[in-house]
Amino acid sequence: MSEPVLVALRGASFAYEDGPAVLSDLDFEVREGRALALLGRNGSGKTTLMRLLSGGLRPGSGGLAVEGQPVTYDRKGLTRLRTTVQLVVQDPDDQLFAASVAQDVSFGPLNLGLPDGEVRARVDEALAALDITALADRPTHLLSYGQRKRTAIAGAVAMRPRVLILDEPTAGLDPDGQERLLDTLGSLRRSGTTVVMATHDVDLALRWADDAALLTPSGPRTGPVAAMLSRTDLLRQAGLRLPWGIAATQLLRAQGLLEDTAPGPRSPEDLAALMAAPATRPIPADG
Numbered sequence: 598m599s600e601p602v603l604v605a606l607r608g609a610s611f612a613y614e615d616g617p618a619v620l621s622d623l624d625f626e627v628r629e630g631r632a633l634a635l636l637g638r639n640g641s642g643k644t645t646l647m648r649l650l651s652g653g654l655r656p657g658s659g660g661l662a663v664e665g666q667p668v669t670y671d672r673k674g675l676t677r678l679r680t681t682v683q684l685v686v687q688d689p690d691d692q693l694f695a696a697s698v699a700q701d702v703s704f705g706p707l708n709l710g711l712p713d714g715e716v717r718a719r720v721d722e723a724l725a726a727l728d729i730t731a732l733a734d735r736p737t738h739l740l741s742y743g744q745r746k747r748t749a750i751a752g753a754v755a756m757r758p759r760v761l762i763l764d765e766p767t768a769g770l771d772p773d774g775q776e777r778l779l780d781t782l783g784s785l786r787r788s789g790t791t792v793v794m795a796t797h798d799v800d801l802a803l804r805w806a807d808d809a810a811l812l813t814p815s816g817p818r819t820g821p822v823a824a825m826l827s828r829t830d831l832l833r834q835a836g837l838r839l840p841w842g843i844a845a846t847q848l849l850r851a852q853g854l855l856e857d858t859a860p861g862p863r864s865p866e867d868l869a870a871l872m873a874a875p876a877t878r879p880i881p882a883d884g
Contacts, residue, residue, distance in 0.1 A: 638836030
């Protein structure tokens with residue numbers, strides 16, 4: 598991978614008070630422009646890792662760096678970090694607290710001490726990016742679950758981070774809500790935001806991500822998503838199953854319907870398009 602490293606943990610360890618180490622001597626990188634899926638069983642350290650990357654937790658040893666510069670945990674250092682990295686937690690009700698959508702989204706920019714005009718511009722931009730401009734004056738307690746998810750993400754987007762970390766962002770959404778959110782994340786990526794998504798959904802990870810990081814007992818293993826999610830040994834260690842698209846790819850290749858060098862389907866729609874394409878497969882000997 599030649600993309601520059603935006604955020605990195607180096608030799609980082611962390612343990613909660615009176616508990617065993619959750620992460621030990623961890624090296625982990627977030628590279629610019631790569632959509633990264635973070636996967637692992639419950640208790641594997643995903644939430645701890647995300648909070649370390651975003652400054653919510655401080656490593657007990659080792660350190661965090663942004664573009665090669667060590668993060669300091671004073672006000673100046675944390676402000677610099679939080680204008681680079683934003684974390685959106687799984688339950689939006691843990692993140693929303695203001696009376697209206699616009700007030701909630703404005704909280705972060707206001708805390709940066711920005712002029713009123715700049716705050717308004719950031720709020721308008723974030724609401725538009727999440728397709729919730731019409732909800733600006735809506736009381737947050739009257740929002741649907743999907744609307745609350747979008748509002749929480751808009752609050753992070755208003756900080757204009759270079760890295761947006763999302764904890765199970767599609768959890769609790771119906772299929773239409775998931776598709777709309779994925780479209781929004783695609784737009785954010787095209788505008789230059791690097792997105793990291795923690796998820797248990799291996800099919801979603803295969804479809805959406807460029808890279809996958811599997812949290813195993815021996816540490817995270819990171820690489821191109823299709824290659825990582827084909828590793829049954831690593832999937833077993835991480836408590837995950839083989840994605841549907843990988844199984845379909847293996848079957849197609851075993852039946853001579855897909856060349857070894859051709860990319861496999863990442864979704865049912867990809868499979869349908871592949872099978873509808875003009876046939877280039879060899880004619881059977883008895884045909």
